[in-house]
Amino acid sequence: MAATLYDKVWDEHVVKTYADGSSLLYVDRHLVQEVSSPQAFAGLAAAGRALRRPEAHLAVADHAVPTTGRGRPMPDGLASRQLRRLEDNAKASAMPYIPMTDRRHGIVHVIGPELGFTLPGATLVCGDSHTCTHGALGALAFGIGASECEMVFATQYIRQMRQKRMLVAFTGRLPLGVETKDAVLAFIRAVGVGGSAGHAIEYGGPAMAGLSIEARMTLCNMAVEAGSRVAMVAPDDVTFAYLEGRPYAPAGAAWERALDHWRGLRSDPDAVFDRTVTVDLSTVAPHVTWGTTPEESVPIDGRVPDPDAEADPARRLRLQRSLDYMGLAAGTLLEDVAVDRVFIGSCTNARLEDLRAAARVVAGRHVDRRVTAMVVPGSAAVRLQAEVEGLDRIFRDAGFEWREAGCSMCVAMNDDRLQPGERCASTSNRNFEGRQGRGGRTHLMSPPMAAAAAISGHLADVRTMLA
Amino acid sequence: MIPFTTLAGIAAPFPDADVDTDIIFPARFLLLLDKEGLGKHLFHDRRWREDGSAVIDFVLNRPPFDRARILVAGPRFGSGSSREQAVWTLADFGIRCVIAPSFGEIFFANCPKTGVLPVIAGAADHAALMEAARRGETVQVDLETQRVTWPGGSFAFEVEEHRRRSLLQGLDEIGMVLADDTADIAAFERQRAARTPWLEITGGAGRIVAGDGPA
Ligand code: SF4
Numbered sequence: 216m217a218a219t220l221y222d223k224v225w226d227e228h229v230v231k232t233y234a235d236g237s238s239l240l241y242v243d244r245h246l247v248q249e250v251s252s253p254q255a256f257a258g259l260a261a262a263g264r265a266l267r268r269p270e271a272h273l274a275v276a277d278h279a280v281p282t283t284g285r286g287r288p289m290p291d292g293l294a295s296r297q298l299r300r301l302e303d304n305a306k307a308s309a310m311p312y313i314p315m316t317d318r319r320h321g322i323v324h325v326i327g328p329e330l331g332f333t334l335p336g337a338t339l340v341c342g343d344s345h346t347c348t349h350g351a352l353g354a355l356a357f358g359i360g361a362s363e364c365e366m367v368f369a370t371q372y373i374r375q376m377r378q379k380r381m382l383v384a385f386t387g388r389l390p391l392g393v394e395t396k397d398a399v400l401a402f403i404r405a406v407g408v409g410g411s412a413g414h415a416i417e418y419g420g421p422a423m424a425g426l427s428i429e430a431r432m433t434l435c436n437m438a439v440e441a442g443s444r445v446a447m448v449a450p451d452d453v454t455f456a457y458l459e460g461r462p463y464a465p466a467g468a469a470w471e472r473a474l475d476h477w478r479g480l481r482s483d484p485d486a487v488f489d490r491t492v493t494v495d496l497s498t499v500a501p502h503v504t505w506g507t508t509p510e511e512s513v514p515i516d517g518r519v520p521d522p523d524a525e526a527d528p529a530r531r532l533r534l535q536r537s538l539d540y541m542g543l544a545a546g547t548l549l550e551d552v553a554v555d556r557v558f559i560g561s562c563t564n565a566r567l568e569d570l571r572a573a574a575r576v577v578a579g580r581h582v583d584r585r586v587t588a589m590v591v592p593g594s595a596a597v598r599l600q601a602e603v604e605g606l607d608r609i610f611r612d613a614g615f616e617w618r619e620a621g622c623s624m625c626v627a628m629n630d631d632r633l634q635p636g637e638r639c640a641s642t643s644n645r646n647f648e649g650r651q652g653r654g655g656r657t658h659l660m661s662p663p664m665a666a667a668a669a670i671s672g673h674l675a676d677v678r679t680m681l682a
Numbered sequence: 683m684i685p686f687t688t689l690a691g692i693a694a695p696f697p698d699a700d701v702d703t704d705i706i707f708p709a710r711f712l713l714l715l716d717k718e719g720l721g722k723h724l725f726h727d728r729r730w731r732e733d734g735s736a737v738i739d740f741v742l743n744r745p746p747f748d749r750a751r752i753l754v755a756g757p758r759f760g761s762g763s764s765r766e767q768a769v770w771t772l773a774d775f776g777i778r779c780v781i782a783p784s785f786g787e788i789f790f791a792n793c794p795k796t797g798v799l800p801v802i803a804g805a806a807d808h809a810a811l812m813e814a815a816r817r818g819e820t821v822q823v824d825l826e827t828q829r830v831t832w833p834g835g836s837f838a839f840e841v842e843e844h845r846r847r848s849l850l851q852g853l854d855e856i857g858m859v860l861a862d863d864t865a866d867i868a869a870f871e872r873q874r875a876a877r878t879p880w881l882e883i884t885g886g887a888g889r890i891v892a893g894d895g896p897a
Contacts, residue, residue, distance in 0.1 A: 227877075227878075230863070230866050230867065230870045231863065231866060233843075233844060234843065235842050235843040235844050237842065237844055239859070239863065239866075241867070241870050241871075241874070243874075243881045250712045250765065251764065251765065251766070253715045254715075254716070254717050254766070262854075262856070262857070264856070264860075267867075270883045270884070271883055273890065278709075278712070279712075279713060293713035293714065294713055296713075296715065297713050297715060300715060311890040312890070313890055319890065330890075334880070334881065336878065337881055342764055342766075343763070343764055344762065344763045344764040344788055358763075358764040358788050359764060359788065359791075360764050360765075360766035360769075360788060360791065360792035360795065361766040361792075362766060362792065362795035362796075363791070363792075363795075365856065366855065366856050366859070369856050369859075369860065370856060370859045370860060370863070370864075370867060371867060371871075372859055372863065372867060374844070374855070376842070408700060408758060408761060409757070409758045409761065409784060412784065412787060413787070442758075442761070442786075442787070444787050444788060462890075463883070464880075465880035469879065469880045470880075472879075472880070473878075473880045476878060507700075508700050508702075529699065533698075533699050533700070536698070626709045627709060627710065628709050628710060628712060628713060635732070645702075645704070645762065645763075647702045647704040647705065647762060648704065648705055648727070649704055649705070649708050649709075649727050650704050650709070653708070653710075653727050653732070654727075
């Protein structure tokens, strides 16, 4: 029977299917971070249980790490205690662990692919909702809660219901100054947050072959903002070229054998999807969010919507609440909105290609004097390579701060955060209330658009700066 | 796991749409290492001012809702991050059941692990229950019969059988898998080693081993 990519990888990992339709899936890989693991380790210890396969896990702290002063000891506090707990737990359970001073350190969703820990056709979980990012390489990857992390520690299994399938097909080519971040914001705006709930997304279509792994990761990363736990791209030559030679990728004869297998990991031509959405990349404009959910976005030449024009009272209320929180008046031109801070970072958009695209906008220009701007690379490897290419100089010369890798102001668990009322142009994935600090106001956009906002001092159309 | 059979109590009306896990439990409290004692941070930034005083018109700060056992929430409740703290904070506050038109998927899956029952309600049932909640009526949730009941009405709800059974009996799911499935797991691992051997992680060049220091 014709099968989708999702079904193929799923079927390869099912050991048991129960009467209610749920299945026990084998978990090949588990990324472990400091926020969702301490209670799982504690639960395991309390029950006197051991890890089934310590080598199948990889521990790294990313959420709470500082992005400056890595050489100095951290002051004692909640964050340093959380980081120490992860290190102690990893060592006590013989789990591979990457300290924040290591050249392989970074955000879980950036280093998994970088190390080749993420592989096509593998199942990968992490106590983090953006685990869907790893689907860009053809892995079946999804976020789980702490109790489920404990289950994976003890058994290498997880119980899941098979999802429906949704194909998001891309056609055309992105215009100059437009990124896959814009395409995925446009997609989320079209289907709504929760619009793809219950569906495993496959991103495909004729345009996919022309998209880099970095671009695919941005797409997969944001799938959860539309409501999907899972997003995948069929592995192809772009994927194989990306993976070859990475530390955890197979080598030699094993590589050839894996390639044979991976080439079969694609949806059959007559596979049936429960839903199909098509996005023509050539018609996408740079998008910016104005509200407090990722669906609340408009193209940069648009205006803040007017709640009074909304017929549905529940939606009107929702809209008004967003505008109140964001401190925006209905009808305001997006380009008239001044920003205080700019954050180029996060597992959505802090890979090398993202930094290069932002640097192209920044080169030879200077950050507006009212703006504080920073670049937080997604990993140490990204930072080091960017420094080799001189990108750090471009950013620093323009007035950006150049930081060490981590989640930073995507989640504001370390010292990088907005003050109440501050407005930020951000390349991250969530513009939720308080996400970047209590009372902070987040506008999501692509790295070049964030760079344009930094230079202009307000939300700006990067296309006019690239001509 | 904490069992859930029936529950009767005050239901707090909280109709806002898109109450994500950052609203339920702001990220800065994720630095706390324990499951217990998180209830004071539930809806923190909506519930407490910056000086720590209560936002008096926030629903959970008003009697009788300050002792709510049930939350009647809006669409897409618990969307966003996978943080299970969002469930622990509800449970620690005393809320053991959330009833909404739809949920964030990971939040929904996390709820039963701490004995919190998520119930999906159709539009008409949800609206009627929201009104009953506003009136401060006692609402009863029965997982055996899968019904929500209040003085003026009731409706039936669905729940996946394995979730229902583990909630009713407070089962230790990990213990069950270890008891029932260990042989199958080992057999699967042998099969995997033969079919997709590159998925086995062994030591080797560039791989990270336990206790590996800075490079
Ligand atoms: S960068 Fe942001 S979204 Fe990504 S893992 Fe870190 S906190 Fe989560």
